[in-house]
Amino acid sequence: MTRALITGVTGQDGSYLAELLLSKGYEVHGVTRDADEAVTTGVIAHELDLATDSAIAELIATVEPNEIYNLAALSSVYQSWQSPALTARLNGAVVAEMLAAVKVIHDRGKTDIRFVQASSAEIFGVPTESPQNEQTTVRPTSPYGAAKAYAHGLVGAYRTAGVAASSVILYNHESPRRPETFVTRKITAAAARISLGLQDTLELGNVDARRDWGWAPDYVDALVRTAQHLFADDFVIATGVSHSVREFVAAAFARAGVDDWQDRVRISDTLLRSGDAPLQSGDASKARQLLDWSPTLDFDGIVSAMVDHDLALLS
Known part of the structure; x- marks a missing residue:
């Protein structure tokens, strides 16, 4: 049975992702901030406040998932201006901790972990071109975008180091x-x-x-397709x-x-x-071609x- 770990499992994307993976027969683990959060039935919940707790590496080592989907983030651009340090922690530093933990397992030759980072079109800030694609210049204009850009860069760095890490640049999805x-x-x-x-x-x-507004379940499907793609890579997911x-x-x-x-x-x-x-x-031509993905x-x-x-x- 394929085992997945989802951070941000109680959010919009996390709930849709959990349902999709459970329907595919996965064993699904999810990180929750507190015990009172509603978790999708069938998910094995792990209480962990990523804003203050650095135990995510230990959790990854314990669960040894085949796939990790990092959806946890401070998700508001407006709030990122009010709480830039918290934004840097949740949207950036936590990703560094997770990727480092995955690399330790990778280097030991143990479980092959596919890591999928939920990135954002905000990494492009005020774009230099339209539509944007995977080669568009990253130039964030908010603390939210800057933290996401840091995480996006980390994924590329760890992929170069041999970790199967992908960054999925999600446009607005509702x-x-x-x-x-x-x-x-x-x-x-x-x-x-x-x-x-x-x-x-x-x-x-x-x-x-x-x-560029899309349908959230479609974008969650793109995350799974990315994890299951033969090669880790970066993908823009958008309607165009x-x-x-x-x-x-x-x-x-x-x-x-x-x-x-x-x-x-x-x-x-x-x-x-x-x-x-x-x-x-966004220009999702690459995802359409390599992942056979399209909005519904x-x-x-x-x-x-x-x-x-x-x-x-x-x-």
């Missing part, structure tokens, strides 16, 4: 499991509440920013189609049956983010699934 701290879920939840008369307005920042936040709002309100959405949205300067890229668009749900389908979920919650 689902009903997103918390409302993310702008997409904030929008769909507000659209549902406004349609039912439970909320009057929605406050947003830069509605002109354009993002960008939409503005304004378009996301329009689609969400239309799905919820609200026609006057322009009158419901308020723009707040306090929600504007420093270093925010005006446009992100388009932009409208993603927005509709999220709004329908939020409407169902309220009803």
Whole structure:
């Protein structure tokens, strides 16, 4: 039985990944921050606060997984400006500890571990080209992006040293499991509440920013395909189609049956983010060719699934 270890197992991606691996017959271990976190049924949970505890190497040595998926991170660019040291720890230093532990096992000739790092389009900052691919210059413009860029570089370094480590550069990917701290879920939840008369307005920042939005289960599938690929490598995972936040709002309100959405949205300067890229668009040609990966749900389908979920919650 193939054994996998997932950090960030209780998050959006972690929960989808756990379900996918369990359906494939894996023995799945997951790292949780505390005992109160809800873990997917069937996952063997290990309580470990990666922000303060350096025992991840010991856990890897104990579990000896065949595959490691590192999804744990401080996931908000905005919060990374408020907590840069914590961001550096969770999004960077922890990756160094994990890769060092994997290399120790590799050098001993024991379990062959495939390491998959969930990287981010934020490593490109304000991109020098569009769409971006695996060769695009890494030039982060936030503490979040800088920490992810460090981890991305570590993966390449350890791969050169013989570790089967891959970095998967994930563009924005959404689902009903997103918390409302993310702008997409904030929008769909507000659209549902406004349609039912439970909320009057929605406050947003830069509605002109354009993002390449995909479906989270598709992106989790790409992580598994990367782990199972013959050679460790870096892959951009994206749809190649960008939409503005304004378009996301329009689609969400239309799905919820609200026609006057322009009158419901308020723009707040306090929600504007420093270093925010005006446009992100990824070229996943390499993943399509080598991993036989492609997205299954388009932009409208993603927005509709999220709004329908939020409407169902309220009803």
